[in-house]
Amino acid sequence: xxxxxxxxxxxxxxxxxxxxxxxxxxxxxxxxxxxxxxxxxxxxxxxxxxxxxxxxxxxxxxxxxxxxxxxxxxxxxxxxxxxxxxxxxxxxxxxxxxxxxxxxxxxxxxxxxxxxxxxxxxxxxxxxxxxxxxxxxxxxxxxxxxxxxxxxxxxxxxxxxxxxxxxxxxxxxxxxxxxxxxxxxxxxxxxx
Amino acid sequence: xxxxxxxxxxxxxxxxxxxxxxxxxxxxxxxxxxxxxxxxxxxxxxxxxxxxxxxxxxxxxxxxxxxxxxxxxxxxxxxxxxxxxxxxxxxxxxxxxxxxxxxxxxxxxxxxxxxxxxxxxxxxxxxxxxxxxxxxxxxxxxxxxxxxxxxxxxxxxxxxxxxxxxxxxxxxxxxxxxxxxx
Numbered sequence: 238x239x240x241x242x243x244x245x246x247x248x249x250x251x252x253x254x255x256x257x258x259x260x261x262x263x264x265x266x267x268x269x270x271x272x273x274x275x276x277x278x279x280x281x282x283x284x285x286x287x288x289x290x291x292x293x294x295x296x297x298x299x300x301x302x303x304x305x306x307x308x309x310x311x312x313x314x315x316x317x318x319x320x321x322x323x324x325x326x327x328x329x330x331x332x333x334x335x336x337x338x339x340x341x342x343x344x345x346x347x348x349x350x351x352x353x354x355x356x357x358x359x360x361x362x363x364x365x366x367x368x369x370x371x372x373x374x375x376x377x378x379x380x381x382x383x384x385x386x387x388x389x390x391x392x393x394x395x396x397x398x399x400x401x402x403x404x405x406x407x408x409x410x411x412x413x414x415x416x417x418x419x420x421x422x423x424x425x426x427x428x429x
Numbered sequence: 430x431x432x433x434x435x436x437x438x439x440x441x442x443x444x445x446x447x448x449x450x451x452x453x454x455x456x457x458x459x460x461x462x463x464x465x466x467x468x469x470x471x472x473x474x475x476x477x478x479x480x481x482x483x484x485x486x487x488x489x490x491x492x493x494x495x496x497x498x499x500x501x502x503x504x505x506x507x508x509x510x511x512x513x514x515x516x517x518x519x520x521x522x523x524x525x526x527x528x529x530x531x532x533x534x535x536x537x538x539x540x541x542x543x544x545x546x547x548x549x550x551x552x553x554x555x556x557x558x559x560x561x562x563x564x565x566x567x568x569x570x571x572x573x574x575x576x577x578x579x580x581x582x583x584x585x586x587x588x589x590x591x592x593x594x595x596x597x598x599x600x601x602x603x604x605x606x607x608x609x610x611x
């Protein structure tokens with residue numbers, strides 16, 4: 238029923254840091270998340286891409302030295318595609334992702350609180366429908382717990398090196414050429 | 430120079446890098462990737478176990494999880510979710526960046542100021558999103574950050590498809606005009 242108290246405390250500490258960072262990154266705000274999907278506010282992409290670049294280097298280094306193991310999720314094509322479809326439509330309507338909706342509740346946002354209750358209902362539906370969902374999830378096959386280096390039969394470090402270089406360059410360009418919020422305000426008043 | 434903890438926002442690159450380092454911490458100390466939605470699945474399963482008699486026998490979900498040694502419980506991930514709430518609460522308290530907003534301005538511009546309408550959309554959107562996350566076995570954290578940084582094929586596929594669907598849905602809901610009201 239419960240993990241050990243030490244593990245629970247560790248989870249709580251990790252979560253507090255995660256929530257603090259999401260709030261400071263302005264990711265717990267409706268207009269920032271929806272603004273990303275309207276391709277107007279690139280905060281979410283900047284946060285996630287930076288986290289992936291920095292995370293990849295450290296996690297692969299930890300795995301290489303045996304200090305951690307990878308936990309890759311299986312490529313169950315039916316599940317990944319159907320899930321991404323529902324998730325994409327749901328996140329745009331809700332205006333928060335699962336982690337940031339919990340952070341938005343911490344910030345006091347009432348619509349996020351209602352949505353988190355909806356999330357519990359969505360999870361309940363998944364559990365209740367589990368037996369009927371299995372054929373759909375497994376429909377297009379299971380390629381297993383594969384990574385990009387696995388399928389291309391190349392070194393992980395080649396991919397990580399590429400990710401660091403290409404990712405950093407793309408982020409720099411994005412930040413350099415993205416319209417600033419003040420300019421956006423000007424554009425609105427000028428054209429509307 | 431004021432205390433950064435009281436600032437309303439930090440650079441997204443700083444926040445992203447710190448979340449990256451936090452993922453090293455999670456892998457190294459708990460042998461876990463950062464993820465949010467498994468805790469919701471476990472909570473839902475525990476509730477069904479409590480209120481539906483014999484569900485552990487009738488629904489193969491429970492046997493499948495037990496076989497993997499992942500029977501639903503109050504675990505590291507559950508506390509992670511609780512922590513996210515507390516962390517965001519503390520951050521917003523320190524920066525006085527708190528709100529009791531029912532209807533976000535962008536929503537109001539497009540759909541009016543009915544609280545019931547906004548709450549209904551939030552409920553449906555939240556339910557659909559979580560259902561999708563469990564079907565795909567991950568969310569913006571589990572696939573988007575933790576899975577992508579492990580270079581998982583499933584996660585990169587999920588992120589690209591999800592992002593495209595979310596962009597299409599956002600433009601259907603708000604139109605091109607909506608982008609000017611962000």
